Amino acid sequence: MPFIPHTDDDIRAMLATIGVERIDRLFDEIPQALRCPEALGEIPPALSESGIGRLMRERARADGEPLCFIGAGAYDHHIPAAVWELVSRGEFYSAYTPYQAEASQGTLQVLYEFQSMMSALTALDASNASLYDGASALAEAVLMALRANRRCTSQRVLVPRALHPLWRRTLATIVEPQGVELIEAGFDIASGQSSVAHYAEAAGEDEIAAVIIAQPNVFGVLEPVDALTDWARARGALVIGAVNPLALALLSPPGDWGAQGADIACGEAQPFGMPLASGGPYAGFLCCRQSHVRQLPGRIVGRTLDADGRVGFTLTLQAREQHIRRSKATSNICTNQGLMVTAATIHLALLGAEGLERVAAQCHANTAHLVERLAAIPGVEPLFSGAVFHERALRLPLPSAEVLESLAAHELLGGFALDAHYPELGPALLVCATEARTEEEMAHYADLLGRILGARLASH
Amino acid sequence: MPFIPHTDDDIRAMLATIGVERIDRLFDEIPQALRCPEALGEIPPALSESGIGRLMRERARADGEPLCFIGAGAYDHHIPAAVWELVSRGEFYSAYTPYQAEASQGTLQVLYEFQSMMSALTALDASNASLYDGASALAEAVLMALRANRRCTSQRVLVPRALHPLWRRTLATIVEPQGVELIEAGFDIASGQSSVAHYAEAAGEDEIAAVIIAQPNVFGVLEPVDALTDWARARGALVIGAVNPLALALLSPPGDWGAQGADIACGEAQPFGMPLASGGPYAGFLCCRQSHVRQLPGRIVGRTLDADGRVGFTLTLQAREQHIRRSKATSNICTNQGLMVTAATIHLALLGAEGLERVAAQCHANTAHLVERLAAIPGVEPLFSGAVFHERALRLPLPSAEVLESLAAHELLGGFALDAHYPELGPALLVCATEARTEEEMAHYADLLGRILGARLASH
């Protein structure tokens, strides 16, 4: 019996103690009519570990090892070997939520360190211990902002159209049932940037509760965060920065935006030690100023003292959470992404601010280099003039889906098809070359794309 | 500076404490004439972890993933996932030899458990904590037997020709400098078995100090261990069993051979949780009766008590070892294969005797099945009539090197070319299908071999 340690003697002795003859009798409170008629025939019979290993290896191989130039919210960065060797330790991997603080100081201290690191990166006072992913963290940020902006009676939130389309969809799913109104602010088709004018136009005259600023936006373009922040604050709105945390190694952090800084920062921590893994598990982060901390959803760890005056760590402000406050909680979140945050913490400890800077700078340089090479191909050119971090949109002479398919047939993933989400742009491709891409790989991409476009255009 | 934590401030402070101005001054006792003229220019510049990762992944891929039917001393068995997740824990992986017993109870207890398991499997009283590999363990077994057989003045040792040829070479390298005389005993060309007659013929009238019995022998054939043991003991020789430890799940253990049992058992522990890994690291094991324990080379762990009467573990009988006895030690061995033995111990704990039996039985069945399929190909037939464990020799219609090369071109490793080592056998191939081979894989082998031989023979 896989994973069940009972011997026949054990079973006999245990049944005798309980006072029943057969295990099946223990289910006698379940109405007979409801009982499963037979074994679950649709489920295949058990495999040995060796058998499932063979199957999984085959399937992992089936996914191939294409060369990846897609970014768009998930990035192929180097992950130090130490990260997952440590994260996989049973004591981290198989521990529960640290409800018994004294027996969970390892996990709790890691979370406190994570909070500290995210606070430092965003230049905000407090961080929670993770949410599901970046997109759902943004939704929680919006709900939080609505609660925190007590002076404001509206439920209107400005969302830049240049925010990742999948994030906008997630946001809508999660916040609209509570009546939140999401208002789209456009972007400049030449620069790819949002501007105060776009935000102002979208806002109109009505009261605005919160404003989202994406830095960088989905086109990789850097937004005028200071101006946007100042404008939003002047309008009485709370400012939510949706940021790539790696970019913060180089870019002004939300806490420093404009004259007073943003109120809330959120984003996807995947660039910090999390493998691409088809999209998850990743981890959403959420940081805020001290004044909003009681509206922060999710678990929070605090430093305190024990009965002997020694420093220790514990979950705190639990009265915000569902297990205490139930229907009045700041969120329904319970299980979060603890293990991924452990990875992020170790990743950040290994790299430090200077290491992150080097990674970010190399990403920036690689993408610039890639774009230069690709733009040398006839018919390919940068779509926007705005400065970027490590992604850039390109105009193509053919629909991007078609181009991507041809590239994929050569085991190269060429980028994210923007035209599917922004038809107004025409054939547009978002490319990304992280620090993990080499000169040869970029040259290979340019070479392949040149040949494919040449052949396609000739045959058109 | 990779792996060096010193800051500039640290360096300054440390040099001041020492009282020198530059680090280089610390090397001033080295004659100037000998100092390296410049940096080691032949060595490539440093890579980042990401850079070396890329290189190693490329190279690992270059080795391919051929389908493996080679055995011949290294076997492709399933390794439970738990084994290396545990073995890789830093506390096992990065610990030193347990010289400070109190701070090494983890390692010491693992070694004691390993000794216990190997004793149980071989049915002998004692085991050491590993030697380098099976072949060198056999050499140590021979040297040990010569020391232990005090009544005997000869240095003559009988070695079956049916013992693995690479083991025989290793044995010769290690024992011949000390004047040991290795005498080859033949085998029956029909059954593939050694017999008392072969041993007796090789021995002649002279005194024999020790006798090696391989179970199974290199042809996979099972030897008449009882008769050989009884004969050797009657001749005053010590009996050394060179055994595949997995086979002992099914086969009579050395301690039970003949009327009195063998004196020493040795072999390769690779089948217990060690990946093929191009040949190492593996682990040699060496077990013996209690009476020979003071001649046993290598580390040995004993159970004892601490100052409070609690049970604990420590290295023992260290007076046998080089760090105490120096030139009079039982061997020069110091560093052994501790981590591999940790893997073996966990592997054995997971499988238990019944699990090993199931693995061994499936290997036996798979090889029988494979041989049946291959022997259905015209020109292919079993070479020997003797019963086998999980390897069998086949006669081929073409030189095996040629056949193997054709198979390898189809990403299939067909077996071990016996004819290279036993020209007397004609074209002969040793095949092995462990429990990890599937029905489809065996069918594929038969199909491929049939096609290759068909084509080759047609063109000859």
Added chain:
Amino acid sequence: MLIHDQSRAGRRATTQAPLNPPAPEGIPASLRRRQRAALPEVSEMQVVRHYTRLSQKNFSIDTHFYPLGSCTMKYNPRACNSLAMLPGFLARHPLAPDSHGQGVLACLHDLQDILKAVTGMHAVSLAPAAGAQGEFAGVAMIRAYHRARGDVARTEILVPDAAHGTNPASAVMCGFVAREIPTGPDGDVDLEALRAAVGPQTAGIMLTNPSTLGVFDRNIEAIARTVHEAGGLLYYDGANLNAILGKVRPGDMGFDVIHMNLHKTFSTPHGGGGPGAGPVGVSARLEPYLPVPLVARDETGYRWLTEADRPDSIGRLSAFGGNIGILLRAYVYARLLGREGMGRVAEFATLNANYLLARLTEAGFEAAYPKRRASHEFILSLRREARDWGVTAMDVAKRLLDHGYHAPTTYFPLLVPECLLIEPTETESKEMLDGFVEAMTAIRREAEEDPERLRGAPWTQPVRRLDEVRAARHLDLAWSAQPQGANHGES
């Protein structure tokens, strides 16, 4: 000591970043960061040592018995981890085309089928990242269903008072009012109260069965009838599915929607708080509303279905497909158990729970529902010990740590005073349970003879009992570069 406290200016784990990146000149100075973030500057070995040693300060299922009721701390097979971490799976970009994901999609599709089979539901979406997100999705589907029928007056979700806190919180996140239904004296839902509560405003009920009281609600058919007749739908909180796996199926009990905590029943790791996975299953009438993405199969292979294929979907719950890595672990686990193994989970989880209940009752502890079978878990109330000796459930919990056992869940469900919710799971041996009974017995004796010892517990952990009030009053949520003196961030 925090990793920050080991920081020294200029120290680096050099090999971890590109060695000589060019300066990022394309980025305007006005957008550049002015001051480096105060992250630790440490060596690689310091990091390895620090987190290795921190890990050793945790209890975990790999080191300790962890009878945490409702949380299902059972053995997490290591194969689930190593096979989900195969390089081919880890390297796949979420936006890679389906052509380059047939392996992972095959696993997810198989998993959808397995979950349908064990729950008796019509269709499954794997998108929710955890139980609570599954609840959100489930209630959102109930909302979408009623809306699609123009039935917009249904503003209430009924929730028994024994329910997990996520249930009412999820209902509220979906824009409903959560209305509490009391529990009867024997642990089943109070049917009369339920009948009185249902009405045209009832959108549905969220039910856990077996409930978090550790009993199977015997009136489940009546409950289902009552709610359905009032036009409401039934939501099954499947956190406790392990109790009934292969024995009875929520679909057969009449539930319209269910979420499953794969990090419980399907033994994926808890990771110190997550990640989990909370797939949702639905009856046929709710299928159009399932959250995307879903995995479909046709002649050409497997593919993701998105909003474009599913116009009525409640939408997307995260940017990509949810916690895929966790789903892969659950899939491996399900295949290792196989058809035969599913039912055994329920059988031995239930055997262990009833055995432990019998022995602890024998040892003098009071069962909250002594006349009931335990499901996979059960509740003790320590109100007598509290009254007679002045020790609390918390004291007993902390003292258990000293005995090398993780504490059961305390003070949940809220309706039983001084309660311990105990779930041994099927993977623990009889010897382990016996050891736990011995520890509980010793602690009970100590409660009488030396209650101070309990009130001061734990004594053997890295820290003594922590001051939670102080933690909340003097918030210290992040290290800061300014030394804060002995009082660590009094605010």
Added chain:
Amino acid sequence: MLIHDQSRAGRRATTQAPLNPPAPEGIPASLRRRQRAALPEVSEMQVVRHYTRLSQKNFSIDTHFYPLGSCTMKYNPRACNSLAMLPGFLARHPLAPDSHGQGVLACLHDLQDILKAVTGMHAVSLAPAAGAQGEFAGVAMIRAYHRARGDVARTEILVPDAAHGTNPASAVMCGFVAREIPTGPDGDVDLEALRAAVGPQTAGIMLTNPSTLGVFDRNIEAIARTVHEAGGLLYYDGANLNAILGKVRPGDMGFDVIHMNLHKTFSTPHGGGGPGAGPVGVSARLEPYLPVPLVARDETGYRWLTEADRPDSIGRLSAFGGNIGILLRAYVYARLLGREGMGRVAEFATLNANYLLARLTEAGFEAAYPKRRASHEFILSLRREARDWGVTAMDVAKRLLDHGYHAPTTYFPLLVPECLLIEPTETESKEMLDGFVEAMTAIRREAEEDPERLRGAPWTQPVRRLDEVRAARHLDLAWSAQPQGANHGES
């Protein structure tokens, strides 16, 4: 508790073996095992818990400062482990053709080249599985060289008394007599004694430089000349190569043969005792005798050279190619260090050693060779503490464990009384060294004030001081099914 003590008849980790193997009918009954081996019968979770918790009872470099002289306990980069464990490397059968091993062979060939470069030797074989096997191979080559020249009267190998025990033991394994050479008062080899000892019977000398006394022998050129002039060869025990990496090369010092402990200088893990790797390097005249296999490169790629290619080889030291997995780890480490990093190893190992020596001397400890530079390690003698306060080097060593530091090497080399051989390595930080000095200072104070506390140490480990005499007298080397009572296997 042993894993055996958790065994219960019939318990299984079922998934780990084939589920339904056919009976092995082809095997004659007479050869079959009659009674199952008494291996433990346990569940998978029991195994995971048992070995996880056992691991926690170890000191290790990942958890503790481990200044074990001559053993070089420095940080083992985790990338070396994960990259050596790539599936393509692990799955390769040792007898697979070279065509299916170009990846691993390329790494090994590169490593041969790197080791040639750092040692200044002419050729390298990676075959030896550890230092001692490298010594065996080296001395066997010396033997083969003399024999090939018909010079068979050379029966002695000279070994300084400070040498590691493996040196004389290896000489004897090769059929030589090991003759000891004394050390002079300043730690260098006694040149007069050496001159007196060499002669026509001298096959060679085995030398460690810097020696295990932690000093670089300043007379190395004279030693080389003396031995060479007598017709002997020079063997370099490269266990301490880290001390001189990139600073001076054994080949340039005149050595004919060298072994290297990759598990020291090249930071492969010690694994609780092994595996290691002990490649040998030789001058041109010894090249023909190198142990096989070796990796060669030609137009068609990389290939293994075996006895067939190398008829004069001393032969094969193990069945296959040695500890390949360890060689791969060393290779990764070497590439991470690169050209620039090699010299830094020696520099910072030496800086740390001299700093620690300076501070400990300041703290009142006696250096064995106070007038010498420390190399990467150094020796303290506690003879004054032993004389004045009756505490031994062993007591200090055990007490250090209580302070959270692994003990230095004790009682080696044998010629310094009550010695501690201390090697901090380059990967430890100044703070860590300062912490160690503090602990040593506290212990020294305690030695004076409360020597009993030292003699009873350790106090905080899983066990108190173990009775080694009892272990040797009442041998208990294996668990046995027969219960042995409280005295555990008195014999």
